[in-house]
Amino acid sequence: MQSLKSVRGTRDIAPAEALKYRHVVDVAREVSLLYGFEEIATPIFEFSEVFKRTLGETSDIVSKEMYNFRDRGGEELTLRPEYTAGIARAFMSGGIPNALPLKLFASGPMFRYERPQKGRLRQFHQIDIEILGVSSFKADVELLALGAQILRELGITKQVRLEINSLGDVESRNRYRNELVSYFRDHSSFLSEDSLVRLERNPLRILDSKDESDKKIVANAPLMSQSLNDESTAFFDSVLGGLDDLKIDYHRNERLVRGLDYYNHTAFEFVTDALGAQGALIAGGRYDRLIETMGGPATAGIGWAGGVERLSMLANDPPVSERPIAVIPVSDKECAIATRVSHDLRQAGRVVEYAFRGNLSRRLKRANRLNARVAVVIGPDELKREMVMLRDLDSGSQTEATLDALIEKLTFYR
Template identity: 50%
Template sequence: MSKKPAAIRGTNDFIAEDAARFDQVVETFRRVARLYNFNSVHVPVFEHTGVFARSLGETTDVVAKEMYTFEDRSGDSVTLRPEFTAGIARAYISNGWQQHGQMKLAAWGPCFRYERPQKGRFRQFHQLDAEMLAAPDPMADVEILAFGQQLLEELGIAKSVTLRLNTLGDPESREAWQTALLSHFRAHEPELSADSRDRLARNPLRILDSKDAADRAIVADAPVIDDYLSSEAGAWFAAVQEGLSAAGIAFERDARLVRGLDYYRHTAFEFVTDALGAQGTVLGGGRYDGLIEAMGGPPTPAIGWAAGIERLALLLPGAAGGKVDVAFIPMDREAELVGVRLLGALRSGGGISAETFARGNMKKRMQRADASGARLALILGEDERARRRVQVKDLAAGDQTALAYGDIGFIGGYMAELRLREMEGEGAEMPPFSAWLPATMLTTR
C-alpha cells in the first residue's frame, strides 16, 4: 500500500460510468454551444501570474491563497488558471480580437485552485465556460442565460436547479451601495461573526451571503442595491428581466446575491441546487464590462459564465457506459486472423464498434461478450471457415444463424436500424437478427 504512488491531493482518476458522465456533460455543452453559435476558443492552462492577480482582485481568496503559482526556469512567476475569464480577456487584448466585433466563445478544460477538497470541489477541477465579448446589450445577458438554461435542460437536471438573479449595478451604483452597506455593518460590528468582521475589511459584500445565524439577522435589514441603482443601471436590469420572461426562463430575484470576483458589474447570476451540500452553485457568472479595459485593452462590455463539470456530472441521472455493437468470438488463432479483416470491414465500412473476446474457454468468452453489451456475437471456428461463414448469435434474442462472409454487410444494416429504433424509444421492438435477415439469406449450419 505504502509503496503505491499516490495521486496529488484533490485530483481524480476516473473511468467507466464516472468518465461517461463527464463526457456527457462536455458533449452536451459542445452541442448546445453550436446551437447558440458559440465557437471554440483555446487558451493556455497557465499565464503570467499578473493576469489572474490583477483581474480577479488582490483581496479575493482565489488570489490571496488559492492559486497554483510557481517560477518557471527563467524565473518568471506563472500560475495555473483558476478560471477561464481572465485568460480569455488577456487573449482578446493580446491578439486584438476587437477586430472581430462581437464574439461568442466557448471553452472547457481543467482549472486549478489550492483548496481543501470537498464534495464537488477539487484542486484540479474542470469548467465549461461561455463568454460574449463586445456585447453591449441586455439581450446578450438574456441569450447567454438561455444557453445556460438549455444546457441544464438537455442534461436533464434543470428541475433540481434554480436560477438566482441580481444586479450589482454600474460602478457608481455599486460604489454608493457598498458605502451604505459598510456603514450599516459597521453599526452592527460587535454583533457580527468573527468571519464577517474580517470580511468587513476585505470584502464587505460577502457578508451578505454569510451562513451565520446572527449575521443573517443583520443582513435582513441591510440596504438593498435597488435603492442605489442609477437610472441607467435600473433600466438595464429591467431589460434583462423582461427578456428572461420573454424567453420563458424562470428566475428568482436574490437581492443578496453577490459574486466573489471583483470584476463583476450589472447582471450577476447563479444556477444553484441543494443536492450538492455546501457547493450549491453549479453554473455562475455575470457581466464584467470594465475588466478588459482595466487589463489594458479597449473598453469592452462583456458577460460570461462558468460551470463546474464535476458538479454537473454529480447531478446527472445516469450515463450509459461504453457499449459495443458486435462481439467477435474466434475459436482459434486462425479465426482471429480472419476476424481482423472482418471486423476491419465492419468498423471502417459500417461504423460498427466491435471487440474481440479470445481469452478463456468458450463459456468465458460468451460471458464477456454478453457483459460487453453487444447485441450480436460473431462466432468463427474451423467449421465456419471451411464454408466461409460466421455464426451470428443475437445475444438479446438468444437465437443464432449462419451468415456468408460476403453478406457481412447486413450486420451493419441491422445495427443501423437498431440504433434508429433505440433513438425513437422502440428498441424493444427490434426483431431478432435471424428474423430480420431476408429469407433468401438464411443459411443452414
C-alpha cells in the same frame, strides 16, 4: 515516491464517469453552437499577473488559492483558477479574433488550492461561456437562456433555480458599498469574526454570511436595489423583462454577490440544494470593466462558468452507445481470419469486440457482459463451407453467413 495516491483534491476519472463528464461537455457545446457560439481553447497556465490584476489582490482566489510556480526561465506563472481572465488576455493579445461581438465556448480543467469537499476539488473542470463587445441587456438574456437550456437538456430542472441580482454600474456599486460599510460599522459589535474581516476586504460578502448573528444584522441592512442609479435600474429591469418574455423562471436575490472584483451589473447563479454546501452549478455575471482594467480597449463583457463535476452528479445518464459486435474464433487456427474480419468491420465503422483469450464459452461470456448485440463465431466446420456463424445474443438464435456477405448481414444488428 511519496505514495501511489493521487494528489489531494485530484482524482482519476474511470470510464463510467468519463462518459458522464463528456456528456455534460458535449451537451453544453452543442447547445451553445445553437446560440451561435464558437469554441476556443486557451492555455492552462498564464503569467500570474493575468489573474492577480483581474481577480483583485484581496480575493480569496488570488490571496490563497492559486497554484503559482516559477518556470526554468524564471517566469512567474499560475495554473488557471478560472477561465475569464485568460480569455480576456487571448482577446487582447490577438490569439482569438477581435471582431466584435465575440461569442465563445470553452471547457477544460481549473486549479484552486482549496480544502476538498463534495463537489469541490483542487483540479476540476468547467464549461465556460463568454460574450465580448455587447453592452446591451440582450447579451445577458441570451446567456441566461443558454444556461437554462443546457440545464434542461441535461435533465437538471427540478433541483435548480436561477438567482439573479444587479451590482449596478461603478457609481451605484461604490455608493452602495459606502452605505453598507457605514451601516455595518454601526453594528460591528454584533458581527462575526469572519465578517469583521470582510468589512475591511469585501463588505458585500457579509450579505450572504451564514452566521446567525450576521443574518440578523443583514436583515435590516440597506438593499442594493435602492442604491442603483437610474441607468442601472433600467438595465436590470430590461434583463428581467427579457427573461419574462422567454418564460425563464428566476428568483431576484438582493443578497447575491460575486467574489471577484471585475463584476458589475448583472450577477447570477443557477443553484441547487442537492449538492450540500456547493450549491452553484453555473455562475457568472457582467464584467464591462475587465478588459479596460487589463490595459485593453473598453469592451463590454459577460460570461458564466459551470462546474462539470457538479453538473454530472445531477445530469441524466448519457445516451447508450452502440452495442458491439463480438468476433470469436473457436480455436487458435481461426485467429488470423477473425483478426481480419474484425479489421474489416471496424473499417466499415462498426464497433467490434475481439476477445483475445479464452475458449468459446469464455468468450461468449465476455461478449454477453460487454452487452454485445451479436457474436460472429468463426469455426473450422463453417469455414470449410466458407461460412461463419452469427449468434443473436438477445434471442440465442443462430444463422450462417458467407464471409462476403458478413458486413451486409450485420447491418440488421445495429
